[in-house]
Amino acid sequence: MIKYLILALWFTILTFHSCLDSGAFHRLSKKGDYEMKTEHVNSHSYSGMWVTADGYIRHELLPNGRYDEARGNRKSAYQGSYTIKDNHIEYVDDTGFTADGDFINGVLYHAGMVLYREEERK
Numbered sequence: 001m002i003k004y005l006i007l008a009l010w011f012t013i014l015t016f017h018s019c020l021d022s023g024a025f026h027r028l029s030k031k032g033d034y035e036m037k038t039e040h041v042n043s044h045s046y047s048g049m050w051v052t053a054d055g056y057i058r059h060e061l062l063p064n065g066r067y068d069e070a071r072g073n074r075k076s077a078y079q080g081s082y083t084i085k086d087n088h089i090e091y092v093d094d095t096g097f098t099a100d101g102d103f104i105n106g107v108l109y110h111a112g113m114v115l116y117r118e119e120e121r122k
Contacts, residue, residue, distance in 0.1 A: 044084050049118035050108050057113055067091065 050059040058070040061082060069078040080093035087103040089110070101110030108115040 046084055046089070046103060046108075050115040051118050052113055052115055057115065058118075059108070059110075059115060061089075 047061050047063045050061065051057065056072055060068045060070075062068070065081050065083065067080060067082050068076055071077040078093045080091055080097075082089055082091045084090075088100065089103065089108070090098065090100045091110075092098050099111050101108055103109075106117065
């Protein structure tokens with residue numbers, strides 16, 4: 001158990017550091033809302049369900065620029081918005097936490113996790 005907690009902390013630190021390096025953080029507007037750096041494009045090919053190989057983490061990328069992340073039995077563990085530019089995705093959850101990832105050869109690499117399209121995970 002401790003091994004997994006240490007591993008999760010390590011991935012969180014790496015993700016945070018990579019967000020700082022990539023400029024994935026968003027600025028706070030005068031209204032208190034987080035503003036996205038890029039416009040959301042509704043017609044991208046990445047909408048749908050993305051899951052880890054064990055099925056524990058599930059990201060549903062909705063076509064309206066929102067996402068819903070489930071973890072284990074916890075549905076809607078995290079929700080927020082996302083933007084995609086080329087093969088790069090930036091997330092902002094509803095609490096303001098930010099993260100990013102990249103789609104490479106049909107696989108989503110995000111925060112130390114590897115996610116596959118649900119229909120391709122077998």
